[in-house]
Amino acid sequence: MLELANKRVLLGVSGSIAAYKSAELVRLLCKQGAQVRVVMTATATEFIQPLTFQALSGNVVYSAWDDADRGDGMGHIELARWADVIVIAPASADFLARLRQGMAGDLLTTLCLASDGTIAVAPAMNRLMWENAATKENLAVLKQRGIHILGPGTGGQACGEVGLGRMLEPEQLARDIPTLFSTGILSGTKLLLTAGPTREPIDAMRFLSNRSSGKMGYALAQAAIEAGADVTLISGPVALPSPSRAKRLNVNSADEMYDAVMSEVAANDVFISAAAVADYRPANPSKEKVKRKDDNVDLALTQNRDIVASVAALPNKPFTVGFAAETSDVEVHARGKLERKGLDLIAANQVGEGQGAEVDDNAMTMYWADGSQHLEKTTKNKLARQMVAIIGEHYRAES
Ligand code: PMT
DSSP states (O other): OOTTTTOEEEEEEOSSTTHHHHHHHHHHHHHTTOEEEEEEOTTHHHHSOHHHHHHHHSSOOBOSGGGGOOSSSOHHHHHHHHOSEEEEEEEOHHHHHHHHHTOOSSHHHHHHHTOOSEEEEEEOOOHHHHHSHHHHHHHHHHHHTTOEEOOOEEEEOTTSOEEEEEOOOHHHHHHHHHHTTOOOTTTTOEEEEEESBOOEESSSSOEEOOSOOSHHHHHHHHHHHHTTOEEEEEEOSOOOOOOTTOEEEEOOSHHHHHHHHHHHGGGOSEEEEOSBOOSEEESSOOSSOOOOOSSOOOOOEEEOOOHHHHHHTSTTOOEEEEEEEESSOHHHHHHHHHHHTTOSEEEEEEOBTTBSSSSSEEEEEEEETTEEEEEEEEEHHHHHHHHHHHHHHHHHHHO
């Protein structure tokens, strides 16, 4: 199972003899489906060559301050934004002290400071350094700030001593890193979700569709799984790998999506309608490929059933979350849909001109009857986690 499919792991390597083990960690993370980028401190490059990490991750390795710079001096911010999780393995005593101080003297400490995401450290040092009061205090402060501490392990050390302070083995870290994404807010919940576009056939060859890539819906499915939900994903035609541990049902048209949703919905506690469902379909699709004529052609359209409104109208409806894709007056239209379709929550996004559909980043405002919360533009993976936290909170409050 690809536990880290679509996940972006930024692996920080600081100066420790354990740095050589991180090469194996990169291999194991990639094997689990993660995209891995490696940032090394200058001292780390004295223990192991960047080329080793470059070959294993398939990505350029960053070390010097301007390695990540694309000419605008913002490379460190870009890298911090790119990462779904930052893992420093090995984290030396010196690195932990600098992280605790909030220092920004090199690329790795700077991007930790510029990150609002999950950070984990895997300490590696001599047992006396580990037991030193200064290290203990640094760790306590980092933990209090929400930084995850993975290990250390115990055993023989490079200096010949035996005790606590060894970096956890790569296999152990590769098992621990996927758990960093677990929130548990939807544990015990069955969640049904639609994603992607629909295709409405015109003839044997042609269809009407839209720009949805499925990225937003698939990120939500993954975030819901990490929050502990048992997820069924009903997907329009997209070119994305299935989220790990989701039951995926593929459909093409809005009619097929409607039927799939209606046959699954009764077993679910939460329904999220992230799919860009066609409002209309050609009234008379042809089984044959329509021949070109010398004149213009009129295409008669008929209305599709509204899936999310039908779910919200069920007698035992699940907690129902709709979307609003708007090009203008986002709040007015979103609130109109929230009310008209009988939804519990609606996620509204601005679409058009490179926004919302197809792209990797998005911003969203969640509306409910007497409130709203705006979520700033970020990667769809991070956005999905914030959305799932809000959905989980509201669902728990109502159930
Ligand atoms: O897939 P990506 O490329 O990542 O792009 C993401 C997205 C822009 C598609 C996504 O964020 C989004 O906005 N999805 C909903 C698109 C949409 O159909 O919005 P709408 O405002 O037209 O529809 C309102 C709601 O009714 C939606 O929840 C929709 O799923 C639902 N609907 C619409 C028509 C219909 N026949 N049945 C429905 O259930």
